[in-house]
Amino acid sequence: MNTTARIVLLVIALVVLAPAAGMLILAMPAFGHPLxxxxxxxxxxxxxLRNISNMVAAVNFDIRGIDTLxxxxxxxxxVTGTVMLLRGHRGEDMSERAGxxxxxxxxxxxxxxxxxxxxxxxxxxxxGIYMVLHGTVTPGGGFQGGVIVASSFVLLYLGESYRAWxxxxxxxxxxxxxxTGALAYVLAAALPLLGGYAALQNVLPLGTWKDxxxxxxxxxxxxxxxxxxxxxxxxxxxxxxxxxxxxxxxPVPDEEDE
Amino acid sequence: MSWLVGALLELTALAGSLVVLSRxxxxxxxxLCANGLVLALLFFALQAxxxxxxxxxxxxxxxxxxxxxxxxxxAMNKARR
Numbered sequence: 516m517n518t519t520a521r522i523v524l525l526v527i528a529l530v531v532l533a534p535a536a537g538m539l540i541l542a543m544p545a546f547g548h549p550l551x552x553x554x555x556x557x558x559x560x561x562x563x564l565r566n567i568s569n570m571v572a573a574v575n576f577d578i579r580g581i582d583t584l585x586x587x588x589x590x591x592x593x594v595t596g597t598v599m600l601l602r603g604h605r606g607e608d609m610s611e612r613a614g615x616x617x618x619x620x621x622x623x624x625x626x627x628x629x630x631x632x633x634x635x636x637x638x639x640x641x642x643g644i645y646m647v648l649h650g651t652v653t654p655g656g657g658f659q660g661g662v663i664v665a666s667s668f669v670l671l672y673l674g675e676s677y678r679a680w681x682x683x684x685x686x687x688x689x690x691x692x693x694x695t696g697a698l699a700y701v702l703a704a705a706l707p708l709l710g711g712y713a714a715l716q717n718v719l720p721l722g723t724w725k726d727x728x729x730x731x732x733x734x735x736x737x738x739x740x741x742x743x744x745x746x747x748x749x750x751x752x753x754x755x756x757x758x759x760x761x762x763x764x765x766p767v768p769d770e771e772d773e
Numbered sequence: 774m775s776w777l778v779g780a781l782l783e784l785t786a787l788a789g790s791l792v793v794l795s796r797x798x799x800x801x802x803x804x805l806c807a808n809g810l811v812l813a814l815l816f817f818a819l820q821a822x823x824x825x826x827x828x829x830x831x832x833x834x835x836x837x838x839x840x841x842x843x844x845x846x847x848a849m850n851k852a853r854r
Contacts, residue, residue: 614845615849616848616852655823655826658827663826669834669835751839755839755842758846759849
């Protein structure tokens with residue numbers, strides 16, 4: 516499509532869509548104006564009914580827990596699909612040498628980078644675990660904590676070399692973590708059915724409000740999501756990172772790995 | 774508080790435009806990082822700290838990293854041919 520045709524198409528689209536967009540913008544509620552009573556109802560009911568102090572977790576893991584189960588399965592399917600796509604092209608050989616682009620300079624890491632990455636990666640890892648554990652008490656939860664833990668893996672890669680990173684971040688362990696987390700969520704949904712309850716019905720003792728283990732079944736589901744997210748994001752990073760490693764039969768020597 | 778939200782919204786628009794306007798893929802990824810950071814600040818100012826945490830890790834760490842890996846893999850493949 517040439518430039519003139521594109522501009523003509525743009526003008527036609529603008530003539531049609533701009534008035535509609537303008538009308539929609541004028542009809543929108545004011546900024547910060549509450550839209551529905553849903554939030555107020557949850558805020559009023561969840562602490563009393565479930566002894567939970569993080570309302571987002573109450574919505575995600577209890578009130579609309581089945582939706583989150585669907586999202587969990589989507590994440591699992593997406594990561595599995597990515598792994599199959601990448602490995603189908605690359606094969607499963609486990610070379611530990613990082614690849615390099617010829618002609619691009621590779622400055623060695625400074626001691627400060629290595630030290631800072633080791634320190635921050637440790638703190639970040641612990642913070643992610645903390646975030647998963649306190650999912651039902653403070654803002655955050657399984658997903659947030661899981662991606663924070665996964666981002667500490669990225670810092671490990673930045674601070675160590677590719678080879679050391681591959682030794683620290685264990686693919687099979689991450690895959691097992693991912694599968695276990697997803698399975699635990701499915702079990703949390705299915706086991707109450709055996710007792711004659713509804714799926715995901717909160718049958719566990721609810722604990723005390725603002726306590727670490729408050730929320731009953733939500734605690735278990737939150738941990739399951741945390742495990743699954745750490746596993747799936749770790750696997751995702753690992754699989755993508757393997758795209759940059761040198762092929763087994765590549766004769767180009769690698770200067771970065773010592 | 775509203776002036777802070779207003780300023781952050783303008784920063785978001787600026788950062789988003791920079792992502793679109795930068796033509797070099799590598800610079801575009803850095804612009805994407807900045808956009809993610811600004812969005813995280815905006816979510817934090819709008820009192821959604823959990824969404825801000827997700828945005829800061831997904832938007833400024835994981836997504837840019839995957840883009841960088843894709844760019845590096847493409848460059849290596851090109852050199853091999």
